Every structure is written in C-alpha cells, then in structure tokens.
Amino acid sequence: xxxxxxxxxxxxxxxxxxxxxxxxxxxxxxxxxxxxxxxxxxxxxxxxxxxxxxxxxxxxxxxxxxxxxxxxxxxxxxxxxxxxxxxxxxxxxxxxxxxxxxxxxxxxxxxxxxxxxxxxxxxxxxxxxxxxxxxxxxxxxxxxxxxxxxxxxxxxxxxxxxxxxxxxxxxxxxxxxxxxxxxxxxxxxxxxxxxxxxxxxxxxxxxxxxxxxxx
Numbered sequence: 001x002x003x004x005x006x007x008x009x010x011x012x013x014x015x016x017x018x019x020x021x022x023x024x025x026x027x028x029x030x031x032x033x034x035x036x037x038x039x040x041x042x043x044x045x046x047x048x049x050x051x052x053x054x055x056x057x058x059x060x061x062x063x064x065x066x067x068x069x070x071x072x073x074x075x076x077x078x079x080x081x082x083x084x085x086x087x088x089x090x091x092x093x094x095x096x097x098x099x100x101x102x103x104x105x106x107x108x109x110x111x112x113x114x115x116x117x118x119x120x121x122x123x124x125x126x127x128x129x130x131x132x133x134x135x136x137x138x139x140x141x142x143x144x145x146x147x148x149x150x151x152x153x154x155x156x157x158x159x160x161x162x163x164x165x166x167x168x169x170x171x172x173x174x175x176x177x178x179x180x181x182x183x184x185x186x187x188x189x190x191x192x193x194x195x196x197x198x199x200x201x202x203x204x205x206x207x208x209x210x211x212x213x214x215x
Contacts, residue, residue, distance in 0.1 A: 011112040012105060012128060013209060014176065016120040017135030018167045019160055020142040020149065022183040026135050027116045029202050035211070036110050040101065040117035047096045048072065054092050059085070081159065090122075098124035112211045121170045129176040131209050134168060137183045179205055 015030070015037075017023035024039075031037050048055065052070045056063060059078050065071045079085040101124055105113060117123055120132065137145075139161070146157050171178060181201050183194070206212075 010105065010108050010110070011130050011210065012125055013112060013114045013211070014120045014123075014126070014129040014132040015114050015116040015135070016118060016132065016171075017137075017183075018142065018164045019118075020145040021135045021137045022145075023116060023118075023135040025183070026133065026181060026198070026202070027114065029198065030114050033202070033206070035112060035114050036108055037114040037116055038101065038104050040097065040115060040120075040123060043100055044093060044097050045072065047093050047100070048075070051092055051096065055089075058088055058092065081163075094122065101125055112209075121174065127175055129174065132171055132174065132176045132178050133181055133205070134171065134178060135181050135183050141184055179208070181205070 013035075015023055015027055017026075027037050027039065048070050052064065052068075055070055055075065059075060063070055063075045063078060065074075075089070079089050101115065105115075105125060115123060115125060115129070120126060120129075143157060143161065146152070146160075147154070150157070181198065183198060
C-alpha cells in the first residue's frame with residue numbers, strides 16, 4: 001500500500017470508529033468548527049459508480065440495479081466473508097480512492113484537515129496522520145443503533161460486528177497518537193445531554209491536537 005506523505009505541511013487528523021459508533025456525527029461536529037473533512041466512505045461510493053463496468057465484469061451483471069448502477073448491498077453480499085472476493089474488490093477500488101485522498105489533501109489551503117474513514121488504516125495517508133480520533137460506543141448500543149438504522153437481520157448484523165472484533169488493534173501499528181471519543185446512549189444524537197457531553201469532549205480535544213477552530 002502506498003504510504004506517501006501529503007506534499008504540504010498540513011496537519012492531518014484521522015477519524016474512524018466501528019460500525020454504528022457514530023463517527024459521521026463527530027465529523028459533522030468538526031465541520032461545524034471550520035475543519036475541512038473528507039468523507040472517504042462517500043468517496044468510495046463515487047469510485048464504485050465510476051468503475052461499474054469493471055465491477056460487473058468481475059462480480060457479475062447481477063450487482064447492477066434496474067438503472068444499470070451498482071447496488072452496493074448486492075456487491076457487499078458477493079464479497080462479505082470471502083477474502084479472495086474482497087481482495088478483488090479492493091484491488092479495483094482502493095487505488096482510485098487513495099489517489100483521490102492524496103489529491104484532496106494536496107489541494108487544502110487550511111492548516112489542518114480530517115480524513116473520515118471506516119477503513120482508515122487502509123488509506124494512503126495512514127502513516128502520515130498526526131493523530132487519530134476513534135469514536136467508540138458499547139456493543140449493545142451499536143447493535144441497537146444498527147438494527148434501527150439498517151433494518152438488517154440480527155444474524156447479518158452480528159456477523160458484521162464479529163468481523164470488526166480487532167478494530168482498535170489495527171491502529172496501534174500507526175505512528176499517530178490515538179484519542180478516543182465515547183458516544184454512548186441509545187437515545188443517540190437527539191439526546192441533549194449526550195450532545196453536550198460530545199461538544200465538551202471535542203472542545204477539549206482539539207487544543208490537544210494543536211488545532212484552533214472558529215467555535
């Protein structure tokens with residue numbers, strides 16, 4: 001994997017978290033403080049759409065919907081739990097995603113930026129990150145959130161959770177300091193108490209990262 005450092009002397013913060021921990025909610029809070037945030041998961045969706053021809057050739061035309069676009073759920077079902085198939089998918093998607101990440105970082109004019117990615121450790125900037133924020137929540141809290149949001153069978157959800165059982169350990173291989181943000185409570189993001197707690201945590205964390213914000 002390419003581990004080229006960003007060309008510009010910009011502070012790069014990684015943001016990640018296991019399934020349904022709420023990292024995208026924290027990403028929005030960082031954006032509200034004036035930080036540039038790249039959503040790598042959305043970037044991956046764009047690359048999947050752009051590479052639909054290669055994907056259909058590799059995984060079959062049945063991954064396409066009635067409009068001829070890639071149905072990500074069908075594609076996911078083709079590769080989940082199948083290392084060889086997953087590797088083939090990554091060989092198509094990851095190089096393009098990593099090029100886009102480096103281009104985005106290089107284009108920044110801010111002093112700091114945030115890379116928001118579920119698979120942060122697989123990105124081209126992982127070894128160049130100055131710090132990593134890991135958003136965490138309890139197992140049962142995340143499981144209930146996932147059921148409410150994605151409405152998948154319990155067995156499917158439990159398989160997804162099991163596949164992430166070593167989630168935090170994979171970040172110990174990096175060079176960056178790790179900071180944790182707890183995002184507990186099934187009342188979720190609508191809870192005023194939880195939001196106040198998260199706001200306080202973010203406000204206290206950013207100075208530790210050497211980042212000044214507009215809030």
